[in-house]
Amino acid sequence: MNGENKHLTHDNPFLPEPARIVRTYYLTEDVKFFQVRIVDMEKALSFNYSPGQFGMISVLGAGDAPFSISSTPSRPGLLEFCIGKAGTVTNALFRMKENSLIGFRGPYGNGFPxxxxxxxxxxxxxxxxxxxxxxxxxxxxxxxxxxxxxxxxxxxxxxxxxxxxxxxxxxxxxxxxxxxxxxxxxxxxxxxxxxxxxxxxxxxxxxxxxxxxxxxxxxxxxxxxxxxxxxxxxxxxxxxxxxxxLERRMKCGIGKCGHCAIDYIYTCLDGPVFTYWDVIHMRELI
Amino acid sequence: MRVIKLKKDNLFPFLEVISEKADLWAPVKKGDKHVFKVVDDFSKVELNTTRTILPPRKIFLPQTFSMFNISEKGYEEDFSHVTKKILFGIHPCDIHGLLTLDNFFKQDYLDPYYLEARKNTLILGLSCWPDEYCFAKSTNTHIIEEGFDLFFTDLKDFFLVWIGSSKGDDLIRLKPEFFDENLTDKDIQTYIDWQTARDNAYKWSINFTALPDLMELKYRDPLWEKLGDACLACGSCTNVCPTCNCYNIMDKQFLGGKDGKMIRYWDACTLEEYSEVAGGENFRKKRADRLKLWYTHKLQAYISKYGKPSCVGCGRCIVTCPVDINVRTVGKALLGEKEDAFWLRFNKEVTK
Known part of the structure; x- marks a missing residue:
C-alpha cells in the first residue's frame, strides 16, 4: 500500500525552499558573509521576518543548521548571513561558490519585540x-x-x-x-x-x-x-x-526535535530572544 | 458511545476479516516479552500481555525513516513509512501516550510525518490487567474515553466492544453477525465487577500532583548528582517511553552517487551529544543535568501546559533501566520516600 498517500493534507514545514548564494566573501579568517536570494522571485520579495529571527540553511547531502538572519526586513529581497566555520554544514557552505543552490526554511523564533x-x-x-x-x-x-x-x-x-x-x-x-x-x-x-x-x-x-x-x-x-x-x-x-x-542545538527549528529544549520551553519557538528576567526565572538559559 | 458484545471465539475470525483491509499490528511473543508486529497468523496474537518492549510510537514514527529523497534536482518528499495499518491490542496507557504525542505534534507547527501515519492507522484498544510495575491508575491513564476506533474490554467469556469512531463502526459492519447489540443487566454487572477488581489490582501509587512543585524546589538537591553518578546515559528510558518524541535528522548520501536521503531517527536527551552545538560547546555535559531535563519534561513541564504529566504509568522505564532510575524511584525520592530498592542498594554501595 506504499505510495498511496502522495496527496498530503498538510503542508510540509520541513521542506526547504530553493535559494541561491548571490554573494559570498570572507569577513575574517574564519567567518564568511553570505547574501542569499530565494529562487522564486515572488516568494523572495514577499518573505517577511523580524530582526532576531533565524532560518535553517540546508546543503544537499550535508544537512541543515540554524543561522541568525543578519539582514533587515526593511531591505527586502535578499537575506544575509554571517557564518563561522564550525561543523559539517558550515564546512560545506564555505566550499560553495556564488550562484550555488542551497535550501532555506524559516523564519523561526520570536525575534526582538x-x-x-x-x-x-x-x-x-x-x-x-x-x-x-x-x-x-x-x-x-x-x-x-x-x-x-x-x-x-x-x-x-x-x-x-x-x-x-x-x-x-x-x-x-x-x-x-x-x-x-x-x-x-x-x-x-x-x-x-x-x-x-x-x-x-x-x-x-x-x-x-x-x-x-x-x-x-x-x-x-x-x-x-x-x-x-x-x-x-x-x-x-x-x-x-x-x-x-541565545544559541542552542537545533535540528528542526519548529519545536519538534527537542534539542533546543531549555527547562520547559523550546529555544526555537519561545526564543532565541530572552530577557534577563527569563534567565533568572528559568533554569539553564545562560 | 455505542457499546456492543463480541463472543470470545469470534475475535480472531473478526481480526482476520479486517486484516484484509490493512496491515494488522498486534502484540506477539518475543522471548519472554512482547512486541507489536505485523501478524498474519492470528493464533500468535497475545491477549494477556502487559507492556510491549517498545511503545506503539514505533508504528507511527519508525526508529529510522526517510523524510526526503535527495538528488541534484532537490528534495522530494518521502512518505513511504505511511501505510494503512490497524493496531490491535493497544492498552489504555499507550493510547494516552499517543494522545500526548498528538498534542505535541499538532502544536505550533503540524508534523506531517507523524500526523499522516496517525491518520492512516486505526486504533483497536484492549483492556489489560496491571502487574507489579504498572501505575497507570496514578496517572489516571488506566481508563480511556477517546483516541480509539474500537476498544475491547476482555470479560472472560465475551468482549465489550466500545465503538469510538465512525471508522470503527465501519469495521463492525464488515461482520455484523459476530456481534450482539443487546447488553443484559448481567453483562453490565460483570463489567462493574471486573472494573472494581482491576482498579484494586494496582499495587502501588505515586502522587503526581505534588511533583511539579518538588521538581522546582529540589532542582539543586544532591539527589540529582547521585542519580547522575549512577546513570549509564544509555538512552534506554527514552527508547521505551511512549511519550518521548525527540529525534535527530541527518543527510545520508549513497556511495558513488549524488543521490541520498534525509533521515530522521530517534534521539535521546540523556545522550551526551544531544545538546552539543557546532564548535563543541555542550550545554548539558553532566549526566545529572540531562536527567533533570528528562524528568522536568515528564513530571513538570507537560503538567504546566496540559494539566497532566507526560507519563502514562506504563512501567516501561521501571522494567528497562539497568540501574533502576525511573519514574518510580525518582518520583518517590522527590517525595522524600527513599526506602526504595534503588536507594537501599545505592546507599549500601556508597557506605561499603
Missing amino acids: IEKMKDKDIIIIVGGLGAAPLRSVLLYCLDNRDQFRRVSLLHGAKKPAEMIFREEFFALKQREDLECHLSVDKDDTGKWTENIGVVTTLFSLLEKIDPVNTYALVCGPPVMYKFVIKELVNLNIPKDQILMT
Missing part, C-alpha cells in the same frame, strides 16, 4: 560574532530611525582582524543619529584608533541614559553576558528590558 522597543532608547551591545543577529536589529532601527529615540552601539572584538562588518560599523561612526563606540580587547596592529579594552569598558563612554525607557540588546560569547548584564543592572535598566539572543 520591535513594537515594545518603539519610542524607547536602544543600546546594542555586541561581542564578536554576536554582530550576526544584532546587525539585523541595528539596521532596522537605522532604517526606521524616527520610530526610536537614542540608538547606541557598543561593539567589542578580540582584535582588529576579528572584527566583522568592520568597514560598515566604522562608516556608522559618521552618523550623527547614532552613538557608536568600538573597541578591541587587544590591538596587535598598532593602528587601532578606537577604544582598547573589553566591551564593558565602553559603558563609561556612554552618555547618561534614561534607564526606564531603555532597551538593551546583548549578544556575544557566553563569557560576556555575566559582565555586561552586571553593568546594565547597575544602570537600573529593568530586567525585562535587557534582551539577549
